[in-house]
Amino acid sequence: MAAPTKGPRLGGGPAHERLMLANLAAALFTHKSIKTTETRAKRLRPVAEKLVTFAKKGDLHSRRRVLATIGDKTVVHELFTEIAPLVELREGGYTRITKLGFRKGDNASMVQMELVLEPVNPKPKSAKKLAAAAAAAGTSEVVVEDEAAEAPSEATDEAPTEETVTDEAVAAPVEDAPATDAK
Secondary structure, eight states, rough: OOOHHHHSHHHHHHHHHHHHHHHHHHHHHHHHHEEEEEHHHHHHHHHHHHHHHHHHHHHHHHHHHHHHOOOOOHHHHHIIIHHHHHHHTOOOEEEOOOOOOEETTTEEEEHHHHEOOOOEOOOOOHHHHHHHHHHHHHOOOOOOOOOOHHHHHHHHHHHOOOTTTOOOHHHHOOOOOOOOSOO
């Protein structure tokens, strides 16, 4: 006997549930945003994110695995050609669920589920994380660029700036100025 599904049941049997989640995923990829109940959105999130991960791989086997879930070739083509390049740098979290309130008829919690297609700005790794990664890789030397160490060497090569000019140099009168009126 098959194990029960994780999370709340969405009504009907397991085949009906699989088809409903596949249709919700197809609608999400087609329209980039859908309005549904909170329970359905929470059950759809892992399915949709797994399909987007397959699309990011982009190979034939991944395309066939997505086609096994979503039968519509146009939706799969759109997922692989339009959505996957937009989320290429994102390491997960391809969907966003925003609560909208409650449905009037049965007071069900309604949400808007949308694809997160904004470009991601990865945070630069700190020196501590770089050192840990280098230690894990087996290298003993860690090259850490220090901006404070580079700043004094640049200042000595260039002409003095306003900050390096002392008060004595500013206060000293210019004595050997050539005369411009000498004829």
